[in-house]
Amino acid sequence: MWNFLLQRALLALAVALATSAVTFALLNLSIDPAAALVGDTDDPLVVEQVRKQLGLDRPATVRYAEWLQRLAAGDLGESYVLRQPVLEVFAQHAPVTLKLAFLSLLVTVLVAVPLGIAAAARPDSAWDRLSLTLAAALQASPNFWLGLVFILFFAVHLGWLPVSGDQTWANFVLPALILGTASVPNVMRLTRSGLIDVLQADFIRTARAKGYTGWALLRRHALRNALLPVVGVLAVTLGNSLGGSMVTEVVFAMNGLGRLALNSVLTGDIPTLQMLVLLMALVFVGVTFMADLLNAWLDPRIRVN
Template identity: 55%
Template sequence: MIRYAFRRLLLAAAVAFTVSLAAFLTLHLATDPAQAIAGENATPDVVHQIRVEYGLDRPLTTQYGAWIDDLAHGDLGESYYWHQSVGHLIAQAAPVTFKLASLALLFTIGLAIPLGALAALRPNTWLDRLALSVAVAGQAVPTFWFALMAIVAFAVKLHWFPVAGGGSLAHFVLPAFVLSMRSVPPVMRLTRAGLLEAFESDYIRTARAKGFRGSRLLTRQALRNALLPVISVLAVQLGHKLGGSIIVESVFSLPGIGRLTLDSILGGDIPTVQMLVFVFALIFVGLTFVADLINAWLDPRLRLG
C-alpha cells in the first residue's frame, strides 16, 4: 500500500507541476499583463513603465521561476484589481465555496446512489425508466435556467429558502441542490451499471444460494464492489463543484471562489486568475489521489497491480 501511495504521489506531483507551467504560460501568452494593469486607453510609455515596475520585461522562464519561488515561500502574489494579497482573497472566498460544494456532494450521494440502486434492483421496469429519465433531464437542463426556476419556485413562490446571500445554512440549500443536479446523472448511471454487473457475478450467485435477498444482498454483498468506480467519479465531481461554481454563485450572489474567478477574469486580474487555476488543479489532483488510495484500500487487486 505504501509503494502504491508513493507512486501515485509522484504522479500527482508531476501533474501539478505540468499544470502550473501550463497555467503560467497560457495566461502570459494569451494576453499582455502590463496592458491589463494599465487599461485599454493607456499610452505605450505607461504600459512600458508598468512592465518594468512589475518585472514583466524579464524572460518568461525567469518570471516562472520567481513565481514558483514565491509559491514555495507562501507568497501567492498581489492582485492587480483589488490591490490585496491573492492568498487573502482566496482565503476569504474559499469557505463559502467549500460549504456549497460539500452540501452539493451530499445531495449528489443522497439522490444518485439510491436512485441507481433502485434502478438496478428493478431493471427494465417503470422505476428504472424513471431513474434514467431523471438522469437525462439533469444533464439536458442548463444550470443557469434551473437555478432561476428554482429561485422562482422555492424562494419567490413558496418562500422556503432565501433568494440570495450566504448568511446561514438555509442560503446554501437551494444553490447546493442546483449545483448537485449536474453530477447526479453520471453517478446514478455508474451505480446502476456497477450493481447490474455485480449481480451477474459468481459471488452474488453464491450469496443468493446462501439466502441473501433484496436490500441485504445489496448492502452486504454487491454495493462495495459496485461503488469502486463511483468513488473516483465522486472525487472528480467534487472538484467540478469547487471549480465550476461560477454560474451558481453568480445567480445566488454567493461570495465564493467561483464569483472571485468571474470578477478576476472581467477585471483582467492575471495573478488572481493564474493562482485560482493552479488551486483548482491542485484540488483535482488531490481529490484524485485520495480516491485512488480509497479504491486501493477497498480493492487489493489495484495495489498488487
C-alpha cells in the same frame, strides 16, 4: 504502501509544475494585465508605466523563474487588483466554495445512489424507466436555466429561500441543489449499470443460495463492488466543485472561488489566476488519491495489486 504514496507525491509535483508552466504561458499570451488595470484609455504611456510597475516588461521566462522561486518559499505573489497576498485572497473565498462543494456532493449521493439502486433492483420496470427519464431530463437541463427556475419557484413564488448571498446556510440550499442535481445523471447511471452487472455475477448466485435476499444481499455482497466506478466519478465531481463553480456562484451572487476566477479573468489578475489553477490541479490529484485509497478499501484485489 510507501512506494504508492511516493509515486502519488511525485505525480502531484509533476502535475503542479506542468500546470503552472502551461497556465503562465497561456495567461501571458492572452491577457495584458496593464491594459486591463488601466481601463479605457488611449494613452500608451500610462499602460507602459503600469507595466513597468508590475514588472511585466521583463521576459516571461525570467518572471516565471522568479515565480517558481517564490512558490518554493511559500509565496504565491500579490493580487494586482486587490493588492493583497493571493493566499489571503484564497482564504477569504475558499470557505464558501468548500461548503457549496460538500453540500452539492451530499445532494448527488443522496439522490443518485438510491435511484440507481432502486432501478438496478428492478430493471426494465416502471421505476427503472422513470429513473432513466429523470436522469435524461437533468442531463439536458443547463445549470443556469435550472438555477433560474429554482429561484423563481422556491425564492420568488414560495419565498422559502434567499435568492443570493452566502451569509447563512439557507443561502447554500439552492446552489447546492443545482450543483448536486447536475451530477445526478452520471452517478445514477453508473450505480445502476454497475449493480446490474454485479447482481449477475457467480458470487451473487452463491449468496442467494445461502439465503441472502433483498437489502441484505445488496448491502453485504453487491454494493461494495458496484460502487467502485462511482467513487471515481464522485471524486472528479468533488474536484470540479472545489475548483469553483463559476456559473452557479455568479447566478446566486456567492463570493466563492468561481466568482473570484471570473473577476480575475476580467481584470487581468494573473497572480490570482495562477494560484487558482495551481491549487485546482493539486486538489484534483489529492481527491483522486483519496478515491484510490477508498477503492482499495472497498476491493481487496486493488490492495494486492
